[in-house]
Amino acid sequence: MEILEVNSIRKEFGTVVAVNDVSLSVEKGQVWGLIGPNGAGKTTLLRILATVLRPTIGRVRLLGYDLAKEYLAIRKHIGFLPDFFNLYNDLTLRECLEFFAKAYKVEDKLISQRIDEVLDYIELQSKRDDFIRHLSRGMVQRMGVGVLLVHGPDVFLLDEPASGLDPKARIQLRAVLTKLSREGKTIIISSHILTELSGFCSHIALMNEGKIVLQGAVDEIQQKVFDSRKIRVSVLENCDQAVRLIKEFPDTKIGTVQDNEITVEISAGESELAALNSHLVSKGIKVFSFGEEKTDLEDLFMKISDSE
Amino acid sequence: MILNNPLIRRYRYSLMRPRQLWIYITIYIAIISLILFINYTAYQYQEWFGNQARFFKGVCYQFLILQVVFLCLLAASNSGSAIKDEITGKSYDFFRILPISAGKKAVGILVGKNLVVLLLAGINFLLLIIFGILGQVGGVFLGQSFLALLSVALLANSLALLSSIKPVSTKKKNQIAIFIVLCFFFVLFIIRPAIKAFTKISGLENITEKFYTIELPVLILISLVAFYFSCWAIKGILRRFTREDEPLFSRIGAYLFIVGFEFVLFGLFYEYLTDGARKTNYLYWLISLLPVLLVPLWSFRSFDRYLEHSGLIRIKSAGNKNLMSRMLLYSNLPFDFSLFAIWALCSIGTTLITKQGLLYNLYYIVVLFSFYLFLMLLLELYVVYKPVSNKIGLLLSFIAIVYLFLPLILSGILDNKEVYLYSLLGFYTRVLFYESAPGISTITRIWLLNVVLCIVPIILIWTRYRHILTARQKM
Numbered sequence: 215m216e217i218l219e220v221n222s223i224r225k226e227f228g229t230v231v232a233v234n235d236v237s238l239s240v241e242k243g244q245v246w247g248l249i250g251p252n253g254a255g256k257t258t259l260l261r262i263l264a265t266v267l268r269p270t271i272g273r274v275r276l277l278g279y280d281l282a283k284e285y286l287a288i289r290k291h292i293g294f295l296p297d298f299f300n301l302y303n304d305l306t307l308r309e310c311l312e313f314f315a316k317a318y319k320v321e322d323k324l325i326s327q328r329i330d331e332v333l334d335y336i337e338l339q340s341k342r343d344d345f346i347r348h349l350s351r352g353m354v355q356r357m358g359v360g361v362l363l364v365h366g367p368d369v370f371l372l373d374e375p376a377s378g379l380d381p382k383a384r385i386q387l388r389a390v391l392t393k394l395s396r397e398g399k400t401i402i403i404s405s406h407i408l409t410e411l412s413g414f415c416s417h418i419a420l421m422n423e424g425k426i427v428l429q430g431a432v433d434e435i436q437q438k439v440f441d442s443r444k445i446r447v448s449v450l451e452n453c454d455q456a457v458r459l460i461k462e463f464p465d466t467k468i469g470t471v472q473d474n475e476i477t478v479e480i481s482a483g484e485s486e487l488a489a490l491n492s493h494l495v496s497k498g499i500k501v502f503s504f505g506e507e508k509t510d511l512e513d514l515f516m517k518i519s520d521s522e
Numbered sequence: 523m524i525l526n527n528p529l530i531r532r533y534r535y536s537l538m539r540p541r542q543l544w545i546y547i548t549i550y551i552a553i554i555s556l557i558l559f560i561n562y563t564a565y566q567y568q569e570w571f572g573n574q575a576r577f578f579k580g581v582c583y584q585f586l587i588l589q590v591v592f593l594c595l596l597a598a599s600n601s602g603s604a605i606k607d608e609i610t611g612k613s614y615d616f617f618r619i620l621p622i623s624a625g626k627k628a629v630g631i632l633v634g635k636n637l638v639v640l641l642l643a644g645i646n647f648l649l650l651i652i653f654g655i656l657g658q659v660g661g662v663f664l665g666q667s668f669l670a671l672l673s674v675a676l677l678a679n680s681l682a683l684l685s686s687i688k689p690v691s692t693k694k695k696n697q698i699a700i701f702i703v704l705c706f707f708f709v710l711f712i713i714r715p716a717i718k719a720f721t722k723i724s725g726l727e728n729i730t731e732k733f734y735t736i737e738l739p740v741l742i743l744i745s746l747v748a749f750y751f752s753c754w755a756i757k758g759i760l761r762r763f764t765r766e767d768e769p770l771f772s773r774i775g776a777y778l779f780i781v782g783f784e785f786v787l788f789g790l791f792y793e794y795l796t797d798g799a800r801k802t803n804y805l806y807w808l809i810s811l812l813p814v815l816l817v818p819l820w821s822f823r824s825f826d827r828y829l830e831h832s833g834l835i836r837i838k839s840a841g842n843k844n845l846m847s848r849m850l851l852y853s854n855l856p857f858d859f860s861l862f863a864i865w866a867l868c869s870i871g872t873t874l875i876t877k878q879g880l881l882y883n884l885y886y887i888v889v890l891f892s893f894y895l896f897l898m899l900l901l902e903l904y905v906v907y908k909p910v911s912n913k914i915g916l917l918l919s920f921i922a923i924v925y926l927f928l929p930l931i932l933s934g935i936l937d938n939k940e941v942y943l944y945s946l947l948g949f950y951t952r953v954l955f956y957e958s959a960p961g962i963s964t965i966t967r968i969w970l971l972n973v974v975l976c977i978v979p980i981i982l983i984w985t986r987y988r989h990i991l992t993a994r995q996k997m
Contacts, residue, residue, distance in 0.1 A: 226829055229909045265619055268767060270830050289621035300612035304536035313535070316528035317620045361616070 215242045217369060217400050218263070223272030225258050232258040233269070234424035240369075240402065240417075245395045247411035248404035249515055250421035256404035257297060259421070260373045263402065264294035277368055290318060293362025297374040301357060303347035307338060310346060310357070311364050318365030328364055336360040336390055352383020359390055370394065372403040376410050384410070420515065442467075442481040447494070448503035449474050456499045463490050477507070528622065529630025530637070537637050550642050554649065557584050579657030585650040586667060592643040593675035597636045602682030604631040609688060624763035628756065632679055663727040666741035673748035677708065680755035687762040700758070700770065703816055704751055707783075710809060711747045711790060715740040732793040750786060754779060771821035773857055780861055783813050784868045795875050803876040804954045807869050814865045815894070818901055822854045825909050828987075832994045845991050853987070854905060858898040862891060885965050886953060892972030893946040897922060899979035906986035925975075944968055 218240040225233040233255045240246055248256040261267045263274065265285040274281035279288045302310055308329055315325045333339040336356040341349065349357060355375060362370060375391070376384045392414060395401060405411050411418070419429040428435060449456045453474045460466055460478055465486070469477035480487065491504045524530065561581050564570040571577040608614040620627070633640070654664055685701035715731040719740045730737045738746070758770050771779060787810055788795075794802045823831075831852050832845070850856070866887050873883045900918045907914045926945055933942035942948030943960055949968065952960060960968075 226826060264615075266615060270826060286621055286623070289619050292619075294615070294619055296615040298612060299615060301616075302532065302536065302613060303611065305532065306535075309532075309535045313528055313532040314616075316526075316531060317622055319621070 216240070217242045217277060218402075219273075219275045220259075220263070221273045221275075223259075223262060223269040223274060225255075225262060225267060226270045231424050233262065236272075236421075236424075236426050238419060238426065238429065240400060242368075242400055243398040244417050245399075245401045245403070245415045247415035247418045248402065248421055249411065249418055250406065252406055253423075254421040255424040256406075256421055257373055258424075260294070260371050260402065260404055261296075263369075264292060264296075264371050265289055266294070266296075290365075291368045292371055293365070293367035293369070294371045295358045295362060295373060295375055297377060299358060301346045301354060301361065303345065306343050306345055307333065307349075307357060307360075308342045311360060314361045315364045320365055328366075332360045332363045335363060335393070337386070350383070352379050352386060355379060355383065355387055356390055359387070359394075368400060370399055370401040370403075372401065374405055375403065376405065388414070442479045443487070444469070444507040445478040445480055445487065445490075446503070446505055446507050447476045447478060447501060449476070449494075450500040450502055452499055455497070456494060456501075459494055459497055459499065460490070463493060466490070524629065524633060527626055527630045527634070528620075529627065530634035533630075533634030533637055537635075543638065543641075546638050546642065550645070553588070554585075554646075557581065557588075575656070575658050577657070578653045579659055582650055582653040582657045582659050585646055585653060586671075589643060589646055589650060589671060592639050592646060593671060594678045597639045597643075597675060598678040598682040600635045600639060601632055601679040602686045604635045604683065605686045605688065614688075618766070624760040627763050628680075628683070628759045631683055636679070660727060666727050666739055666745075669745045670741045670748070673745040673752065677704075677748045677752040677755060680752050680759060681705065684755050684758045684762065687759065687766075700820060704755060707813070708748065708751050711786065712744045714790070715743050719744075731790075733789045734792045747786065750782070754782075767826075769821045769823065771817060773821065776817050776821040776857070776861065777864065779817060780813055780864050784810055784864070788868070788872075791872075795872055798876050800876065800878060800957075801954060803872050803878055804950075806872050808950060808954060810865055810868060811890070814861050815897065817861060818854065818858050818898060821857070822901060822905055823852070825905055828853070828906070828990055829994070832990050846987060849987050849991060854902055855898065858894075858901075862894055866891070882959060885962065889949065889965050889969050889972075890946075892969045892976075893949070896925065896972050896975050896979070897946075899976055899983065902983050903979050906983055906990075940964060944971060 216239055218238065220236060220238040223233060223236050224231065236255075236259060238246075248259065250256055258267065262269050262281070263276065265281060265288055268282065276288050277291050279285075279291075281288060302313070305313065311329045311332060312325060315328055320328055329342075330339070333342050336359060338349075338353060338357060338360065341353070346354065346357065359372075359375070372391070376387050379387060388410070391401070391403070395414060395416075403411065403415070415432060417429070417431050418435065419426045421427070430438075447456065447460070451474070453471065453476065457468060457471055457476060460476065461468060463480075465481045467479040469479055471477075478490075480490070487506070491501065494501050494504075525534075558581065561571075561577060561584070565574075565577040571580055605614070608617045617627075622630075651664075681701045681704055685698050718729055718731060719726055726741065727739060729740045731740050731743050732738070733743060733746075757775065761768070761770060761772070761775070787806065791802065791806050795806065828849070832849060869887060870880070870883070873880055900922055904915055904918050911917075926947055929945035930942050930948050932938070933940075933948065940960075943952055943964060949960075
């Protein structure tokens, strides 16, 4: 079921074209990562989808509503977490969630229950009566997600949610977002820190200079972009002999050799990989680790950027 | 119902915490204790008031002043800081996309942000009534005063909020100019009834002023004028909350504002216009010309809108025929001219009522139009060249200032009695304050100079319109 349809939108700020002829189709339950360097147009695109900005040209339909005309209806169904946000410092967590629940017209009798659920979800139940000003940045960021969760939006729009967080806070936030994606929520998340999105997005859209230069399911794009697999082979001894044997094997290319560890690029299927492993063992090489190195979004991004 | 507004609830949580509330109440109690103590001491030991009733009456008036401070100053300051707080607190994006109506947002801020002030004003109101009764202050006076106070407070608060709302896609600071201009118009409208009221403070409730042919108590008249401007300020707030990146006035809104302005001003001037005084006619012209000059500043379509429109007409029309004429029609200039046309019609009307020479006044209108045309062309230059240069506004403002003041300076230096007429200000001063009208040849020369001055802006604007359309066709 298509939940979002972006049709050739363009956003100009004077003579600067921030988003240029962008089209996108998002289905229910998909997690889209908007990736690209700073100034690529990710934030502008998200702000358009969040009804904060209006596109100069083009149409957007979100949950069947026309963004230009029915933005109030759209706002009820989305949860937008801007970059560089803060919450109401003079409220406690409970009061803040209650305010957003009221504003998003959550039924009065359900509000208290929803607040408890959300605080459990973002693991801030113990802080429910603390003022927001007393929270750490990581907690505020999680609370930001909580504010969105309180009304149960159909689409989450998250703009660089982990920027400025320390590693621990980043891991905690990532756990919350992973939970959301597993629950089948539709999420569009932007980031220029690619590891933040790795293993989390089902789809990606690579943006550069206002345009989407590549988009689709992560697996499909990986297949399209990477024509070979990267294998890491670790041996106990005779590393030089192992390198020679690998070189003899068809469609292989040695990458790096370091401390008895060899990286190999091989453009072949799984049976050929098994054959290579058997070949090494049969020649007396003591292989203690043989595995495919998964390419993450960072590799993908670099590969696409290079080909651009 | 009103307390169910989520924003009011949010402010109630943050502002009405017992610890904070007790501080405000303690300060208030200290102030009223001080007022009572000073007045009572003066009554007992200095015989300032003469009798007890006058003492109560005096205190009642002081509480009324305190009420003005609460509702017009403290409350307006709170209303004006609400959006600034959201921006500096980095929560403005959340506020913007709250799925509640613009009306609820406005009420939420105006009431919610002022909960403490309203509480104190409520207590003050009760004390004021008690002292009013003890001091035998007239009910009609108190009623009229409250009406005037509430309407002026509504105006002050709504204007403060309106001027603080920051347009979303610009880096502009808050729009304090709209606050100043609407306040200026309000003062201009009520200045005559207000002077009348202050010169006869005793029996204020019985002083009247005419609106068209209706005799109204001055306080009621002031309330009505304040309420009229409040309606526009509230309309502006609602528009800012729903269409943040659009100008403050829609086209229709601007027309209605000008027509409404003319209607109210005409009502206030009617009594004096029918006396047939020449100066009253031109004073009316002057006051009513001000919004015609200022409203385009808050209703012009920006360069982005031109881009959007040129894209739309390209999509709608199969070919590129008549793109320029459609672009011209869409541009700000026809709108500016129609505002002037409304003013011209009303000015012809006042000329007929005051039985002034129609033909000569038509000449005046044509010359004033040439001044107006040049200024509007400068505004349009700003619109179309803003994306090219951020400082174009500064240059054009400088040109406008030179245009308005250089003839006056030259006239002084050259000791020439005609040069100053080439400035809008000088021309109007001559028309308003001198009985002798400038000759036809002088009027024609002024008109010709303005037309010549307009040529360069017209060429530059035309070039830019063509550039927009060419750029769109290439896309």
